[in-house]
Each structure stands twice: as C-alpha cells, then as structure tokens.
Amino acid sequence: MSQAFDNATEKSVQLSHGGGGKEMNHLIKSIFFKAFNNPILANEEDAAIVNIEGQAAFTTDSFTVAPLFFAGGNIGKLAVAGTVNDLAMMGAEPQYLSCSFIIEEGFPIRQLKEIVDTMAKELHKSCTRVVCGDTKVVPKGCADGLFINTSGVGRILKPNISVKNLQVGDAIIVSGDIGRHGAAILMAREGLALESELTSDCANLWPIVEQLIAANIDIHAMRDATRGGLAAVLNEWAVASNVGINVEESLIPVSDEVKGLCELYGFEPHDLANEGTFILAVPSDIAAGVVEIIQRYGHCHQAAIIGRVDADHQGKVVLKTPWGSSRYLDLPHGELLPRIC
Amino acid sequence: MIELKQLYQGFRDPDTINNLSKEIHRLANGYSGKINIMEVCGGHTHTIMKYGLNQLLPSNIEFVHGPGCPVCVMPKERIDHAAILASQDNVILVTLGDMIRVPGSKGSLAQFRAKGCDIRPIYDPLDTLTIARENPDKTVIFFAIGFETSTPMTAVLIEQAESQNIDNLLFHINHVLVPPAIDAVMADPQATVNAFIGPAHVSVISGAKLYRHTVEQYATPVVVAGFEPVDVMESILRIVKQKVADVAELDVQYSRAVSEDGNVHAQQKVNKYMMVRPQFRWRGLGPLADSALMLRPEYAHRNAELIYAEKLDVADIDDHKACQCGDILRGIAKPKDCKVFGRGCTPESPLGSCMVSSEGACNAYYRYNGV
DSSP: OTHHHHTTSSOBOOGGGGSSSHHHHHHIIIIIIHHSOOHHHHTOOSSOOOOOOSSEEEEEEEEOOSSSEETTEEHHHHHHHHHHHHHHTTTEEEEEEEEEEEEETTOBHHHHHHHHHHHHHHHHHTTOEEEEEEEEEEOTTSSSSEEEEEEEEEEESSOOOOTTOOOTTEEEEESSOSSHHHHHHHHHHHTOOEEOOOOOOOOOOHHHHHHHHHTTOOOSEEEEOOTTHHHHHHHHHHHHHTOEEEEEGGGSOOOHHHHHHHHHHTOOGGGSOOSSOEEEEEEHHHHHHHHHHHHTSGGGTTOEEEEEEESSSTTOEEEEOTTSOEEEOOOOOSSOOOOOO | OEEGGGGOOOOOOHHHHHHHHHHHHHHHHTOOSOEEEEEEEHHHHHHHHHTTGGGGSOTTEEEEEEEEOTTTTOOHHHHHHHHHHHHSTTEEEEEEGGGGGSEETTEEHHHHHHTTOEEEEESSTTHHHHHHHHOTTSEEEEEEEESTTTHHHHHHHHHHHHHTTOTTEEEEEEEBOHHHHHHHHHHSTTOOOOEEEEEHHHHHHHOGGGGHHHHHHHOOOEEEEOSSHHHHHHHHHHHHHHHHHTOOOEEESOTTTOOSSOOHHHHHHHHHHEEEEEEEEETTTEEEEEEEEEEOGGGGGGBHHHHTGGGOOOOOOOOOTTOOHHHHHTTSSOGGGSTTBTTTBOSSSOSSHHHHSTTOHHHHHHHHOOO
C-alpha cells in the first residue's frame, strides 16, 4: 500500500485522504501506522485498551507553529516532546499518547512523512507509544498547513509536585540556557539574514526527570518553561504558592545568540519560549546535587541555581541586576511584538 | 551577513556602572540645585526602569519622561484611520510592532484583526513589498509611524515600490519630528526640565546638530545617549558635569554611531518623497505646527489619506477623561500620578497609549517599578 507514497506519484494530501474511505486508509497505514508501529494501535479498535497501575496523569495539547520546520526540530517533535514533558513535569512516566492530525488540503506528503518519522524517533526516547489517533483533512485555506493534537497518559512515580508547593528557602534551578526555542522560531519566521548556530532547545525531558526521581530528589515544583518563558513560570509559582521569588540576572544562563536577537528586537530572554528547558524548586540543601544530576545530560550542561524563594514580595518575582538594583520580572503581555525603533 | 553574537555588545559591565554611579553621587552632592533630566525617548525610559538605573542616582537627580514614543503620541483619530482603511474590501493594512495594540476610539487594530480585517504587524518595512507582490489583487496600505529614525525605511519602501512598479502599495504617513515636541514640552509654564538625554538613533540619521536649537534656546545641556545601561549612566555623568560647571552644551556620548551631520544620504531620500506637514495633532501635546511629515504631491497616487479621503474622518478625538497620558507625555506628571494607573489602566486593558506601548512610561513603571 505504501508504494504510492514512496514513489511519489501522490505528492500532496487531498481532501479524499480525510474522507474515511480507501484513500484515508491508505494514508493512515502507509504513514502513521508505519511510523508509530505497536500492537495496541495495530488492533484498529474504536479505542485503545491500555493498562495503568496506580495514580495516573493525563494531559492534552494542540500544536500550531509557523514555520512547521525550524532549526532544531519541527511540529512533530514539538507535539511529542510537549506532551511527554507535561507528564514528566508532574513526576509521571509517559506511557501512552493519542495523536490527531488536522491537515490542509495540498500539504506535501513528503513533509508529512518527515514530521511523523520525527515523532516516532522522539517517542522512542521515552519508550512512549501512540496508541490511538485521528486524521482530518480540511479544504485549502482552512488551516495553516498542519495542526497536531497529542494527549498523553502517564503513571505517577513522584507525587505531590505542584505549583502550590514552593517553600520559603527553596532554591530555584533552571535546567539550561533560556529562550532558544522562541528565538529560533523568530529567526525562521522572519527569514533573518543572520549568521547563527542558534537552534531550538526542543527536547524530551523524561530521561532527565527519570534520573531525578531515581535519585529520590525532593522536588517541590517543576515546570517546563514553554510559552511565556521563565518569567511566566516564576510568576505562576509566586502567585500559586503565595511566596516571593528572587532571581539573580547574572546567574541565568542565556546564549550570546539569544542575547543578540533580544537586543535586535527589544525582547527579553526571560519572556521567550523554551521547549526543552525546565525550572525546579527544591530544598536549598540539595540544590547543588540536583544541578549535578541535570548537568550530566548533553543539552543541560548550563543548569544552574538562579535564585531563592522567600517571604517578601508575596506573589511577585524580583530580578536583581548585576549592579545591585532590583526590578519586578513581570509576566510577558500578549503577543510578543518587536520595538518600533 | 550579520554575526548574531556581534549584536550583544556588552555595555552592561557591573563595575563600570557602579563606578559611574559613585562618580555621579560625588559630583551631584556638591550641586545645590535639582537636575530634572528629560529622556525624550521611550527607549531610554525603558532602559532606566528595566535596569533600575534610577535606584543608583542621588536624590537631586530626577527623570522626567518625554514624548518620544511613536505609539504613545499617536492620536486616536489616526488609529481610527488605520482601522477604517483595514476595514475596506480587499485591503491589507501593514504596520510596525505594537501599534496594533493601541486603542483607537472604536478599538485597537488587534481587535479589528480579530473581526476579520487583514492587519499584519511586520518587523521590517521592506516586508511590505513581498506582501504587495504576493497579493496583486489587493491594496496594501503601509501605516507608517515613527520619528526620524524610522522615516528613511519608509522612504526606501516608497522608492522600491516606484522603481519596481508595485502599484497596489499605498501609504498613510504618520512620521513625526523630535524638535517640535521638545519645544512643546518646554513651552509649558509648568515645565521643570533643565537637561535632556537625546535619543541616539534619531541622531544617527539626523545628526547631533538636530539638538543645537534646544541647547541654545533653553540653555539646557543635551547629551545624545545610547541605550545600554553604561551609555545612560555615562550620559547622566556628563549632564551633571555640565550642571556643576554651569554650562549648557551639546555633547555626544554615543559617538560610536552619531556624527554632527548624520546620514545625509538617508535625509536626502526622505526629502525626496516626503515634506513637512503644516500641522499634526499629537496625543498629549495637541496640534503642533511643522511637527510631522507627509507624502509630496507628486506621490499622490500612493497617498491613502487622499485616495480614501471620503471615508477618513478628520475630527479630533480626545482621550478618556481619566487618562493622564497627555500630562505624562508633556513631562508634568509621572505615571503614578494618574488615578487609573494600575487599576483601570493596565497593559492587558489599557486606557491610554503610555500603558500600551512597550516604550511607554506607564508600561515601564507598571512592569518594573516599585520593588
């Protein structure tokens, strides 16, 4: 069945691929089943039958990104890493994912295959399986190429990780340099003629979290700093736990490329999205050991303690500059738009 | 090709900033008067607030925030023009940055976009050429905003449209000029400003000579400053030195890019396509003679204001009564003097432009101040 796509006689997705008939069956079998190959999916029942022991975490997310391909990943990598990371951040081992595609008529088959193959590779990193899914094809102009929704179920291995669980005295740790995903997307979107090795930080975080859980680390709060970046996570935590958070600007790792791009557009690295960088709150006395565990991973060698939780400025995040002044690190507002001059 | 790493220049050395602060304290302590420095440009306001530089200064130095944010000074009727143009059949409206967030009398451009208007914020004005080329059956209107800094980019866009015969690209020009705004601030009897930090990027184009009139007319020091923390602190030190020596001079701190005459080529290009507009109404400052630009008559075929004149109301529309953006832009009030600051007026739900714009004084105070 896959011959037709492999020899490229069909180059793009047609409305008929979403019609529920022969063509749709062809698309699903030759692309999705081939990439996500596993016995539960292959059963082709109306719903997947799965086994979960104990407490489970369940999450869903929809992915729309322009452009669909960017330095360091594509929408497929995001769709798997994003949902796996949401589970991991709750101390849950990701186990089963669902996956729904909304495809615009005319979308190149070659790109769809590339995206799905990336998803399969990403799933493999956390031994997670796509066990059910859905495909819709919408007329040209009704979607921006491809939208993906993934939902995920995971088994809780470490309970009580919560935004409400920050304690005065906790250390705040960031797992790597911040802002790279937002900056990479901005560069790809605007076609900037800039020479840079900047890539998205998009990554599956479960392997690191698994090690932290295995080391029995007392994690009070943990969150991946996606849209809204570091600033959004810290503000959400400060409000939810009714504490103040103080961070030192000089301790926050930011690459030269991201700093440069922020200079150009008037953005702040703390507001830019990440897709493989997460923030933790842990008791201060174990913080250095936590950083050491995280740094063992290739993309996390810049993990660092960036601040502390305290009782002042409840509900606020205070950023201390390297020259001794302080200011609030506010939530980013609305769309990120560049300065005018 | 620009090397992205080169953009981060490192004018944020803590030791340098702390040493500048100590020197400013030492000199200002020997000065008996108050030094009220207006930073004309919103970019400087944000540098000061974002990096907490105001916390590093002695109590006899105060910042007064000026009218130099192109979004903040745009009156509602001009934003309404943009919304009306965007609402026309087969029109794509293109504009820069956070202009789309500022409320006009019937809503912001972002709200009109949500209603289905084709409104596109862009990073580079030349992107408008691509939009016009890709949409030959539509009229693309560039809603041009900004001070002397961004005007040459509009001039280049007009030049490209002319030379490439891109006939579906029109312009609604709202470019404004810094010197008349400074004159308007100083003409106010309540004005307390006795020194200026001049925007460096304006001077890169227009030259430092742009501020000679200010120095001579008002006997105030003007230091043309860059936007990094070290730039601003060094400029403050230079102002204090002038005050202590009781002189008023034009001084260029941002000498790495600013010359006396500026970019003459860019000025010529602007003059080729645009001319001074007899009058332009500024938000907060009211109507100011010779304070803005318009297309020259020979480019009337690209002038959206003329082509859509029948649909564009020219009546003045005042701000919300409770909003004090006008006084803040004139330098006679601080954001926290405004009764609705942080309550009825926030970045998520702004009443006035100073809260909307990322370069606005209220936005800077709301985001960074009060620790």
